[in-house]
Amino acid sequence: MAAYHAKLSAFGSSVPKKIVNNFDLEKIVDTSDEWIRTRTGIRQRHIASPGEFTSHIGLKAAQAAIQHAGIDAQSIDLIVLATSTPDNTFPASAVAIQAGLGIHHGAAFDVQAVCSGFIFALSTADSFLRTGAFKRALVIGAELFSRLLDWEDRTTAVLFGDGCAAVVLQATDRDEGIVADKLGCYADARGILRVRGYGTTYGNRGVSFGDTLWDFDGQEIFKRAVHGMSESSAHVLAKAGVTADAVDLVVPHQANLRIIEFVAKRAGIPMERVFVTVHKYGNMSAATVPVALVDAIEEGRVTPGALILTPAFGAGLTWCSHLIRFGERVTPLATTDVELPPCGKTALEMVNAFRAIKDSRGRSAAGLAGPVFPESGARASG
Numbered sequence: 001m002a003a004y005h006a007k008l009s010a011f012g013s014s015v016p017k018k019i020v021n022n023f024d025l026e027k028i029v030d031t032s033d034e035w036i037r038t039r040t041g042i043r044q045r046h047i048a049s050p051g052e053f054t055s056h057i058g059l060k061a062a063q064a065a066i067q068h069a070g071i072d073a074q075s076i077d078l079i080v081l082a083t084s085t086p087d088n089t090f091p092a093s094a095v096a097i098q099a100g101l102g103i104h105h106g107a108a109f110d111v112q113a114v115c116s117g118f119i120f121a122l123s124t125a126d127s128f129l130r131t132g133a134f135k136r137a138l139v140i141g142a143e144l145f146s147r148l149l150d151w152e153d154r155t156t157a158v159l160f161g162d163g164c165a166a167v168v169l170q171a172t173d174r175d176e177g178i179v180a181d182k183l184g185c186y187a188d189a190r191g192i193l194r195v196r197g198y199g200t201t202y203g204n205r206g207v208s209f210g211d212t213l214w215d216f217d218g219q220e221i222f223k224r225a226v227h228g229m230s231e232s233s234a235h236v237l238a239k240a241g242v243t244a245d246a247v248d249l250v251v252p253h254q255a256n257l258r259i260i261e262f263v264a265k266r267a268g269i270p271m272e273r274v275f276v277t278v279h280k281y282g283n284m285s286a287a288t289v290p291v292a293l294v295d296a297i298e299e300g301r302v303t304p305g306a307l308i309l310t311p312a313f314g315a316g317l318t319w320c321s322h323l324i325r326f327g328e329r330v331t332p333l334a335t336t337d338v339e340l341p342p343c344g345k346t347a348l349e350m351v352n353a354f355r356a357i358k359d360s361r362g363r364s365a366a367g368l369a370g371p372v373f374p375e376s377g378a379r380a381s382g
């Protein structure tokens with residue numbers, strides 16, 4: 001039987017422990033703590049150890065969410081993983097998480113909408129639960145951007161970090177969970193943010209895996225991000241028939257503090273009702289919103305019955321927003337002992353190891369030059 005809603009019943013996160021701060025980055029590229037802080041709000045980002053893969057941190061977050069929910073993993077019949085940094089092109093990393101949980105039934109697949117990925121994945125799982133196709137889902141946002149970054153490019157290397165969080169989504173007839181959603185895409189702007197080096201465009205072109213070059217028009221991304229996040233926020237509020245005053249907390253995608261401030265201002269919501277994590281983690285792409293939700297819950301910022309707005313944007317240029325009604329319970333039903341394994345290296349040592357591997361191979365310059373989208377004015381950075 002079809003359910004009325006899908007509620008977010010438990011959360012778990014697994015953010016790598018090692019931290020690269022802005023002063024560390026000063027030792028690698030021509031940048032400064034002052035520039036990064038004032039332009040973006042970012043002070044530090046977390047980096048996964050070389051032995052960790054997207055599915056590893058995804059599995060840890062999934063296990064934490066399942067323990068918090070106090071449920072048997074076997075009751076999960078759907079896993080949707082949002083990531084643009086999967087372990088492999090195929091199989092989907094969600095499948096490795098299903099295997100890691102010892103689940104032998106139900107569906108598992110990845111969704112790729114870059115920083116909007118978690119919201120897109122949540123809508124995907126929500127739709128399946130409401131049709132009755134599945135009963136209980138795990139929705140995960142996991143990214144290891146440290147592997148994808150061109151660490152020699154100051155324009156982009158300072159912006160991103162690694163992280164992961166998961167949510168248990170449960171079919172319910174109660175009036176809670178995802179109240180309204182709006183997903184969209186400015187496909188004409190897909191060339192303003194692109195990573196060269198991954199994908200079939202570069203097959204047989206002499207590009208070494210892991211060598212990347214970013215197309216990145218920061219100012220155009222900024223404008224489109226504010227527009228898409230604001231439009232989708234206005235849309236979900238109208239769809240739900242509520243005003244901005246009804247929103248208890250905004251948990252937005254966190255790429256740049258100034259983007260968040262513009263979106264809040266346009267929505268007419270004061271910053272006191274916006275949950276900000278960009279200073280702690282930088283931009284973790286699809287992991288950003290779920291990690292922020294976990295932190296907001298742990299810090300007591302999500303009250304029983306709270307209405308939460310989650311505007312996001314990402315490469316594509318994708319944009320989206322959810323309006324989520326929390327239930328009466330905003331604390332875990334059980335504790336979790338799940339932890340990522342320790343790593344003996346410092347974060348800066350790990351970053352320098354990534355750089356050394358790339359240096360020893362030499363940059364795949366000719367292959368990375370690749371075709372550009374004809375209609376975009378994007379410039380290659382790095």
Ligand code: ACO
Nearest residue numbers: 031035039114115154155158218219221222255256314315
């Ligand atoms: N350190 C020091 N200087 C820098 C750095 C750096 N890390 N990066 C750029 N600069 C320099 C530029 O070279 C430029 O120098 P110039 O004036 O001599 O040419 C100067 O700083 C100003 O550069 P702008 O690009 O104009 O700086 P801006 O104020 O626009 O800020 C920023 C740049 C922070 C990237 C901003 O445009 C932004 O945040 N845009 C949105 C980006 C974003 O959200 N990306 C995430 C996408 S999500 C996803 O899907 C992956």
